[in-house]
Amino acid sequence: ExxxxxxxxxxxxxxxxxxxxxxxSGFTFDDYAMHWVRQAPGKGLEWVSGISWNSGSIGYAxxxxxxxxxxxxxxxxxxxxQMNSLRAEDTALYYCAKGVGATTGWGQGTLVTVSS
Amino acid sequence: EIVMxxxxxxxxxxxxxxxxxxxRASQSVSxxxxxxxxxxxxxxxxxxxxxxxxxxGIPARFSGSGSGTEFTLTISSLQSEDFAVYYCQxxxxxxxxxxxxxxxxxDIK
Numbered sequence: 001e002x003x004x005x006x007x008x009x010x011x012x013x014x015x016x017x018x019x020x021x022x023x024x025s026g027f028t029f030d031d032y033a034m035h036w037v038r039q040a041p042g043k044g045l046e047w048v049s050g051i052s053w054n055s056g057s058i059g060y061a062x063x064x065x066x067x068x069x070x071x072x073x074x075x076x077x078x079x080x081x082q083m084n085s086l087r088a089e090d091t092a093l094y095y096c097a098k099g100v101g102a103t104t105g106w107g108q109g110t111l112v113t114v115s116s
Numbered sequence: 117e118i119v120m121x122x123x124x125x126x127x128x129x130x131x132x133x134x135x136x137x138x139x140r141a142s143q144s145v146s147x148x149x150x151x152x153x154x155x156x157x158x159x160x161x162x163x164x165x166x167x168x169x170x171x172x173g174i175p176a177r178f179s180g181s182g183s184g185t186e187f188t189l190t191i192s193s194l195q196s197e198d199f200a201v202y203y204c205q206x207x208x209x210x211x212x213x214x215x216x217x218x219x220x221x222x223d224i225k
Contacts, residue, residue, distance in 0.1 A: 023211075035211075035212070035214070037216075038159075042189045044201075044203065044216060044218050044219045045152070045154075045157055045160060045203050045216040045218065045219070047212075047214040047216060048216060049212075050211075050212035050214065052210070052211075057210050057212075058211055059210070059211035059212035059213050059214075060213075061213070061215075062117060063149075075211070095159060095160075099162075100207075101148055101165065101207030101214075102150035102165035102166075102171075102205070102207060103150075103152070103160075103162060103205075104162055104165075104171065106159035106160055106161075108159055109159065109160065
């Protein structure tokens, strides 16, 4: 069974940093591209960033480009999102998801709240 | 960036009726289009990928069609468990710059 467990969320002040992690199990992690998708409270889904199986191809939404960095450690079956210069509008539930294109597995999310 | 739009924003349907949801891309995404269902407090669930292929375990009452810029999700006979928000997503390119539509809420009429 595919399991994706996000962690690292919390309350952080504007301008500060946070690092999210996603622990994967139940599938061959290094066979799959991975993504971060977020959902602000009461709002829709927003794709944030994606990374290919070997980290050779990476993309970001315009809203986070230059501030967020996605990475993965295939030896640890883990995905990461380094978030710098956080803004109030980054407040959201952050999901980790697997899939080259369509995302076939999702975690339950970790909540990031950016507020002073 | 490819912009996705969905219509209607809300669709009120009676159980047993057919629901038709639309999704439009600002430029061609070929058939690189997925549909997701999300219920309150839950993560999204993949329904359709490749514009028309049902994901594993998805009932046959869900069907997808379209290519290029115009796509449709049809639920042939709505069941109580189908009342939810539905999102389309394009995944046309790598490095990825995927985008979701704003969603269509299907509620009980």
